[in-house]
Structure formats: C-alpha cells, structure tokens
Amino acid sequence: MGRTGAYLQVERREHDVRPACEAVADYDEFALPLSADEQREQASRCMNCGVAFCQSGGIFDDIAAMVGCPLHNLVPEVNDLLYRGRFDEAYDRLILTNPFPEFTGRVCPAPCELACNLGLHDDAVTIHDNERLLSDLAWERGMQPLAPAPSTAPLVSIVGSGPAGLALAWELTRRGMRVRVYEKDERPGGLLVYGIPSMKLSKQIVRRRVELMERSGIDFVCNADATQLASQILAESDAVVLAAGAGVPRDVAIEGRELAGVHFALAYLGEVTRAQLEGREAAIDAAGKDVVVIGGGDTGVDCVACALRQGARSVTQVIRAQRPPASCDTHELWPAPRKVYEQGYGQREAEELLGDDPRLWSTDTIGFAGSGHVEAVRIQELSYDGERHLVEGTQREIPAQLVLIAKGFLGAEPALFEAFGVGEAEHEANAHLLCAGDEGRAAVYAAGDARMGATLVATAIADGLACANEIAATHA
Numbered sequence: 476m477g478r479t480g481a482y483l484q485v486e487r488r489e490h491d492v493r494p495a496c497e498a499v500a501d502y503d504e505f506a507l508p509l510s511a512d513e514q515r516e517q518a519s520r521c522m523n524c525g526v527a528f529c530q531s532g533g534i535f536d537d538i539a540a541m542v543g544c545p546l547h548n549l550v551p552e553v554n555d556l557l558y559r560g561r562f563d564e565a566y567d568r569l570i571l572t573n574p575f576p577e578f579t580g581r582v583c584p585a586p587c588e589l590a591c592n593l594g595l596h597d598d599a600v601t602i603h604d605n606e607r608l609l610s611d612l613a614w615e616r617g618m619q620p621l622a623p624a625p626s627t628a629p630l631v632s633i634v635g636s637g638p639a640g641l642a643l644a645w646e647l648t649r650r651g652m653r654v655r656v657y658e659k660d661e662r663p664g665g666l667l668v669y670g671i672p673s674m675k676l677s678k679q680i681v682r683r684r685v686e687l688m689e690r691s692g693i694d695f696v697c698n699a700d701a702t703q704l705a706s707q708i709l710a711e712s713d714a715v716v717l718a719a720g721a722g723v724p725r726d727v728a729i730e731g732r733e734l735a736g737v738h739f740a741l742a743y744l745g746e747v748t749r750a751q752l753e754g755r756e757a758a759i760d761a762a763g764k765d766v767v768v769i770g771g772g773d774t775g776v777d778c779v780a781c782a783l784r785q786g787a788r789s790v791t792q793v794i795r796a797q798r799p800p801a802s803c804d805t806h807e808l809w810p811a812p813r814k815v816y817e818q819g820y821g822q823r824e825a826e827e828l829l830g831d832d833p834r835l836w837s838t839d840t841i842g843f844a845g846s847g848h849v850e851a852v853r854i855q856e857l858s859y860d861g862e863r864h865l866v867e868g869t870q871r872e873i874p875a876q877l878v879l880i881a882k883g884f885l886g887a888e889p890a891l892f893e894a895f896g897v898g899e900a901e902h903e904a905n906a907h908l909l910c911a912g913d914e915g916r917a918a919v920y921a922a923g924d925a926r927m928g929a930t931l932v933a934t935a936i937a938d939g940l941a942c943a944n945e946i947a948a949t950h951a
C-alpha cells in the first residue's frame with residue numbers, strides 16, 4: 476500500500492505526450508514519462524483495495540489490534556475452490572500459508588472476518604468455519620508424513636512445542652533439515668494442550684498432528700527443561716530456536732495473595748487438562764465452590780467455562796474495564812474490532828446455567844480474606860473520567876473458595892534466555908536472530924510468543940514459519 480490517505484492530496488497525473496505533429500514524423504514512442512520521483516508520488520495514491528483485507532494480517536498503528544489473517548491465508552481463492560467443491564485443491568491452497576488449519580479452524584478468533592469487506596454492510600464470510608471443514612476433510616482422507624531429513628542434514632533444536640515450535644519443526648523438516656524439539660511438559664503442544672481447554676480444541680487433534688510429525692522424523696524430547704540443558708543443546712545443534720512462549724503471569728500484589736485457593740489461571744487450566752488426560756480428579760477443583768475469576772480476557776472466559784464444567788456453585792468474573800455499549804459507534808475506524816458488549820462461550824454458558832452473566836464491570840479486586848484458605852474477595856467499584864478511580868464507600872466482599880488470576884502475561888522466562896547466552900538487549904531487539912553462532916556453538920533464534928509477547932495461535936504459527944525461513948536461508 477502507498478502512503479495512507481495520499482490519494483486525498485496527490486492528483487492523478489498521466490505521462491505527457493509528444494506534440495502530434497512531431498510524433499507522427501517517426502516511429503519512436505510518443506509517451507514522455509514522468510521522472511522517477513513524480514512516478515513514486517503517483518504510486519503513493521494506491522489504497523491496495525484490489526487485495527482483499529481478510530488476508531492482509533498486520534497491526535495498524537491507529538488500531539493496535541491484528542487486522543486480517545496473520546498467516547496471510549489466500550482466503551478468497553480458498554473460498555472459491557471450496558464453493559466449487561474442489562476440496563483437495565482448496566486444502567492445498569490453504570496449507571500454502573497455514574500448515575495447521577485443524578488448529579486455527581477451531582481456535583482462531585478470526586481477525587480475517589473482522590476485516591471481511593462484506594462485513595461492512597452485512598455479515599462477514601465464515602472464513603474460520605470454512606477452514607475447519609477443509610482440514611477435517613483432509614484428515615478424513617488421510618495425511619501423509621513428510622520425508623524425514625537425512626542424518627547428515629543440519630540439526631535445529633527448538634525449545635518449546637507450542638504452535639510456533641510445531642510450525643518451525645514442520646517447515647524446517649519440509650526444507651530438509653533435522654529437527655529436535657525440547658519440551659518441559661509431558662506432552663508436546665504448548666498452550667494448544669495445557670492452555671486452551673479441550674472444549675475448544677480436543678487434545679486428540681493435537682496428538683494426531685504430533686504423531687504425523689514423529690513419522691516425519693521430528694524428534695520430540697519431553698519432560699526436558701532446556702534451561703538445564705542449554706550447553707548440551709548449543710553444542711549438538713547448528714541452530715537453536717527459543718519458542719518457549721510468554722507464560723510468566725501478571726500477578727496481583729494485594730492483601731491475602733498468599734492464601735491457599737488463589738491460583739494463576741494457567742496453573743488451573745493446565746491442571747484441568749492434565750487430569751482429563753490422566754483420567755484422574757483435578758487437584759484444583761471448583762466443585763461446589765464460589766469461584767472468582769480476576770480478569771476479563773479470553774483466558775478468564777476459559778476459566779469460567781472450566782469452573783462451570785467442574786460444578787462450581789457460583790462464578791463471578793471481576794473486570795476493571797467499563798461495560799461496552801450494546802451497539803457499535805458507526806464512526807469507529809474500520810476494520811478495527813468493534814468495542815461492543817459481547818459474550819464469550821463461558822459467559823454465555825454461565826448465564827444459561829446460573830441465570831446471570833458472571834461479569835462485574837468497572838470493579839477492582841483490592842484484597843483476599845480468609846484464614847489459611849481464601850474465603851472471600853474484597854472488591855471496590857471504579858469510576859472513569861479519563862483516568863480510573865476507586866469509588867469511596869463501595870467496598871464489599873464476595874464469597875470465594877477458589878480464585879483464579881487471569882490478568883495476562885508479562886513475557887518469556889528470562890532464565891531460559893540467559894542460559895542460552897542471550898542478553899536483555901538482544902532479547903529486547905525483538906529480531907528472530909538473537910546471537911549468530913560460531914565454531915562449536917549454535918546460532919540462537921527466538922520465535923512465537925517468546926519473541927512477541929502473548930499473541931494468537933495463528934500469529935505464533937506465522938512467526939514460526941518466518942523464523943524457519945530465516946534459518947533455512949542461513950543453515951540449510
């Protein structure tokens with residue numbers, strides 16, 4: 476795209492032409508081109524509207540949110556092939572840009588649909604559901620593994636097996652490199668397994684992909700904390716990628732934080748899934764309890780949904796933000812996500828089961844009460860006048876025997892980066908390549924949430940693919 480809004484300032488100007496009396500006297504071109512600078516100015520007027528917005532994936536400065544598909548999926552082409560019933564071709568077109576549509580077709584919040592032109596005047600195309608159908612059909616037909624790399628190929632070690640690590644492993648294998656994935660959890664998958672709950676993504680879907688990757692020669696080493704194994708990994712590999720996610724949680728520093736029964740959301744969600752996979756009772760259980768979830772994001776929604784499934788007596792979600800309006804301000808900058816009141820699946824379920832949307836808007840958590848174990852959460856209302864203020868005289872306690880802190884993530888574990896010789900400045904530079912290797916020591920890269928901070932599955936996959944491109948260009 477050219478310069479934003481340039482078409483408002485620069486007028487169209489075509490090339491000049493030689494005077495006709497002169498031009499007809501020979502066979503030379505009659506056009507008199509503009510200078511390079513004049514032509515560049517003309518090019519700046521382009522609005523890129525010939526390319527569908529849905530596949531434009533990027534963060535617009537004014538919006539500060541992902542708009543369009545981060546993987547740049549060839550959405551209109553895929554949709555057209557699907558419409559014509561050419562399922563194999565549609566799937567093949569889809570995986571040109573997205574190796575794992577079985578994940579995104581289930582969990583992606585579909586920023587592509589927010590950017591769908593049809594959505595301006597009507598409801599957007601069901602891009603996300605289309606993707607899922609194509610991947611389901613492809614798996615039904617049967618998936619073929621990649622050809623394993625020869626034992627002489629360069630070895631890339633990947634730390635972390637979330638969507639970024641899996642995308643790196645798949646793409647590097649496809650390009651003929653050997654791949655070993657170190658994962659500190661007991662199963663590969665990262666947040667696809669131990670974050671996103673099974674009702675959004677069945678763990679069987681992750682397992683069958685990992686099995687296909689194993690059949691492609693990818694070596695998964697689980698229960699392996701790479702921070703402890705850094706020197707061995709650096710010595711044995713040609714390149715190392717830190718794709719370890721951004722799992723350091725944001726805490727609340729308030730009275731009573733040390734009480735039993737107060738947990739980080741991810742510890743809870745991970746335990747719920749672990750217990751399911753191991754066929755046992757979860758060690759953190761909401762059954763019969765009043766549950767308070769602190770934080771209004773998607774992780775909070777997953778906590779609400781899991782607590783309901785465990786048989787919570789009540790669920791309350793405490794949210795600092797103000798309740799958004801029911802309808803959209805039509806002057807909002809398109810295609811920014813609309814800030815309107817919506818329910819996630821957990822809130823919808825809570826309302827149906829317990830009679831109310833669980834969210835307490837404009838409310839802060841100011842402390843926990845209890846002796847040894849949490850018994851109540853102290854809350855206070857907030858007012859906004861451009862800034863946030865606690866409202867005097869609105870303090871109260873709500874009963875809680877289980878509290879889940881879902882206030883987002885601070886980033887990657889610094890100790891891992893230190894163990895691989897990456898200083899703070901290199902990490903913060905935000906590039907894929909963090910340290911170029913030398914004789915006997917691998918180059919170190921970062922990808923996914925570990926590089927960018929908490930994002931989306933599709934964004935993490937896209938970053939894994941971009942990092943794999945860089946590695947293959949240097950090391951293959």
Ligand SMILES: Cc1cc2nc3c(=O)[nH]c(=O)nc-3n(C[C@H](O)[C@H](O)[C@H](O)COP(=O)(O)OP(=O)(O)OC[C@H]3O[C@@H](n4cnc5c(N)ncnc54)[C@H](O)[C@@H]3O)c2cc1C
Binds near residue numbers: 639640671718925
């Ligand atoms: C609860 C929750 C729900 C979400 N739901 C959605 C959703 O519905 N849709 C969506 O698009 N996005 C969702 N996200 C965001 C999405 O899951 C992440 O952006 C994505 O998984 C990031 O991928 P990643 O590969 O970079 O990191 P991760 O998925 O975090 O994987 C990192 C892996 O590295 C491993 N690791 C860390 N340290 C080490 C170490 N020292 N040694 C070895 N291994 C290590 C971890 O165990 C983990 O397996 C959700 C996030 C959360 C927390």
Ligand code: SF4
Binds near residue numbers: 544546579
């Ligand atoms: S990966 Fe997500 S954003 Fe991209 S096309 Fe699929 S649903 Fe849309």
